[in-house]
Amino acid sequence: MAKVIAVVSQKGGVGKTTTAANLGAAFAREGQNVLLLEVDPQGALAPCFGIDPTTIQHGLASVLQDHIEPRAAVIETSMAGVSLLPALAPHEDELELERCASAHTMHLREVVDALVPHYDVVIVDAPPTLGFLARMTLAAADSYLVPVQAEQFAYRTLDRLIDTVETIKKDFNPELTCEGLLITMVDLRTRMSVKVVNQLYENFGDKVLMSMVPRTVTLQDMPVKGKPTVVHAAASRGGKAYNDVAQEIMANQQKP
Amino acid sequence: MAKVIAVVSQKGGVGKTTTAANLGAAFAREGQNVLLLEVDPQGALAPCFGIDPTTIQHGLASVLQDHIEPRAAVIETSMAGVSLLPALAPHEDELELERCASAHTMHLREVVDALVPHYDVVIVDAPPTLGFLARMTLAAADSYLVPVQAEQFAYRTLDRLIDTVETIKKDFNPELTCEGLLITMVDLRTRMSVKVVNQLYENFGDKVLMSMVPRTVTLQDMPVKGKPTVVHAAASRGGKAYNDVAQEIMANQQKP
Ligand SMILES: Nc1ncnc2c1ncn2[C@@H]1O[C@H](COP(=O)(O)OP(=O)(O)OP(=O)(O)O)[C@@H](O)[C@H]1O
Ligand SMILES: Nc1ncnc2c1ncn2[C@@H]1O[C@H](COP(=O)(O)OP(=O)(O)OP(=O)(O)O)[C@@H](O)[C@H]1O
Ligand SMILES: [Mg+2]
Numbered sequence: 001m002a003k004v005i006a007v008v009s010q011k012g013g014v015g016k017t018t019t020a021a022n023l024g025a026a027f028a029r030e031g032q033n034v035l036l037l038e039v040d041p042q043g044a045l046a047p048c049f050g051i052d053p054t055t056i057q058h059g060l061a062s063v064l065q066d067h068i069e070p071r072a073a074v075i076e077t078s079m080a081g082v083s084l085l086p087a088l089a090p091h092e093d094e095l096e097l098e099r100c101a102s103a104h105t106m107h108l109r110e111v112v113d114a115l116v117p118h119y120d121v122v123i124v125d126a127p128p129t130l131g132f133l134a135r136m137t138l139a140a141a142d143s144y145l146v147p148v149q150a151e152q153f154a155y156r157t158l159d160r161l162i163d164t165v166e167t168i169k170k171d172f173n174p175e176l177t178c179e180g181l182l183i184t185m186v187d188l189r190t191r192m193s194v195k196v197v198n199q200l201y202e203n204f205g206d207k208v209l210m211s212m213v214p215r216t217v218t219l220q221d222m223p224v225k226g227k228p229t230v231v232h233a234a235a236s237r238g239g240k241a242y243n244d245v246a247q248e249i250m251a252n253q254q255k256p
Numbered sequence: 257m258a259k260v261i262a263v264v265s266q267k268g269g270v271g272k273t274t275t276a277a278n279l280g281a282a283f284a285r286e287g288q289n290v291l292l293l294e295v296d297p298q299g300a301l302a303p304c305f306g307i308d309p310t311t312i313q314h315g316l317a318s319v320l321q322d323h324i325e326p327r328a329a330v331i332e333t334s335m336a337g338v339s340l341l342p343a344l345a346p347h348e349d350e351l352e353l354e355r356c357a358s359a360h361t362m363h364l365r366e367v368v369d370a371l372v373p374h375y376d377v378v379i380v381d382a383p384p385t386l387g388f389l390a391r392m393t394l395a396a397a398d399s400y401l402v403p404v405q406a407e408q409f410a411y412r413t414l415d416r417l418i419d420t421v422e423t424i425k426k427d428f429n430p431e432l433t434c435e436g437l438l439i440t441m442v443d444l445r446t447r448m449s450v451k452v453v454n455q456l457y458e459n460f461g462d463k464v465l466m467s468m469v470p471r472t473v474t475l476q477d478m479p480v481k482g483k484p485t486v487v488h489a490a491a492s493r494g495g496k497a498y499n500d501v502a503q504e505i506m507a508n509q510q511k512p
């Protein structure tokens with residue numbers, strides 16, 4: 001029975017997709033059966049695994065509109081242990097996803113329930129919003145992981161995200177827990193980075209993961225290489241960082 | 257009669273808000289009367305002008321639900337010539353904005369029509385999506401400006417944005433034109449940056465603005481300083497770059 005981890009932040013470009021792809025690959029290299037479930041209409045996950053988005057037959061949009069069964073939309077990637085359910089096929093659009101999410105907050109939860117028997121972990125890549133799609137994502141998850149960029153703008157967005165989490169816990173998903181805050185794109189040469197990292201540890205203490213992800217060019221070329229960084233550059237600073245994050249999350253999940 | 261420029265990109269964190277705030281301030285320093293119209297529920301604009309978001313009485317959400325007149329929601333910032341209509345007051349939420357946008361694509365256009373007699377330029381800060389909020393934004397604009405990060409992910413998102421623009425032109429706003437593609441966060445020390453900049457000029461030639469914005473720490477601390485970079489650090493690389501962008505846009509608008 002899979003654990004469902006939602007990677008969420010309403011702030012754009014903080015590393016949600018980079019985190020989902022690399023964590024998924026890192027868990028798979030530990031022998032886990034991983035499903036990457038893409039709710040973000042941008043469709044940035046497929047190229048990270050060398051999949052041409054124009055070849056996608058059906059996306060989550062078709063599943064939520066009951067055109068096909070969830071398992072029929074799952075793609076086996078070329079990486080052992082990693083499957084992908086993409087948000088949109090070329091003929092589908094973002095509005096269909098938003099309409100389904102606004103009509104029925106628990107709809108993704110029902111889709112996930114049909115899929116969890118077949119995997120060890122489901123990682124959900126959410127869009128940069130706190131609207132209908134993000135709420136549907138949080139309602140479907142066991143836990144949520146928040147990438148936080150070590151920059152001023154990103155730090156201030158945590159309050160509204162926490163409000164949304166509390167609303168979803170109250171109305172739909174009381175069991176939802178926090179997997180942690182993951183500090184991303186850290187450049188400790190800048191005073192801003194050091195200051196924000198300290199503030200995060202002071203304010204959110206035990207929720208902040210000890211492993212941080214540095215700003216590094218090796219994490220930018222996944223769509224070019226067609227593979228996650230933990231695969232094509234496992235020994236690089238970026239690859240090592242995400243392997244450490246995966247190890248820390250797995251260790252946390254063992255705790256009682 | 258104001259020109260309405262929408263700053264759009266479904267990619268997160270590419271510099272939409274940083275561009276909207278700095279362009280607005282640069283135009284105001286040229287003597288223009290500027291309205292910043294925030295459609296992005298994140299509310300990142302207010303802190304760029306030293307406005308505490310908890311003091312906001314009514315946002316665009318109230319205007320779209322007909323609780324108040326558009327002009328009643330406009331805040332005079334401490335900077336001469338710059339006014340702000342924020343997306344949300346603390347008691348409002350993102351879902352209200354999304355519902356209004358899905359119900360009535362032209363609703364923002366009607367709000368803008370009530371405001372344009374009072375300004376020289378309206379700059380709209382859009383959220384990182386191509387859903388209902390983005391479409392409502394494009395339907396309300398005279399032109400759209402796209403910040404494009406000099407990184408692989410960002411480059412590939414232009415196709416879907418252009419499809420959305422074409423749909424909106426066909427169904428709602430035939431006069432919509434492209435103000436340009438603005439290359440942001442350029443770090444020409446990295447091979448990735450140089451390659452992406454070349455690809456953009458090859459593929460979109462005359463649409464790419466000549467002025468580019470470097471990746472620089474001076475563009476990150478607007479919420480800390482409570483002022484746009486073109487105001488608090490006009491001579492810095494970041495301040496100079498956005499002044500150049502403003503000059504180029506104003507020169508383009510003079511052409512027949
Ligand atoms: N640690 C890092 N170092 C350098 N670049 C990074 C790092 N993590 C991500 N990036 C780059 O930053 C950009 C944004 O990352 P990513 O797409 O993962 O963020 P996101 O939160 O999923 O964005 P969105 O909100 O648009 O979905 C990408 O171009 C990516 O390659
Ligand atoms: N040229 C630059 N150099 C360095 N940092 C920058 C630059 N432009 C923006 N930033 C920083 O990058 C982050 C994202 O910028 P910004 O918020 O303007 O993007 P956005 O597209 O509006 O994001 P969103 O999609 O979440 O609305 C911010 O922390 C900002 O301070
Ligand atoms: Mg993403």
Ligand SMILES: [Mg+2]
Binds near residue numbers: 296298300381382
């Ligand atoms: Mg923004």
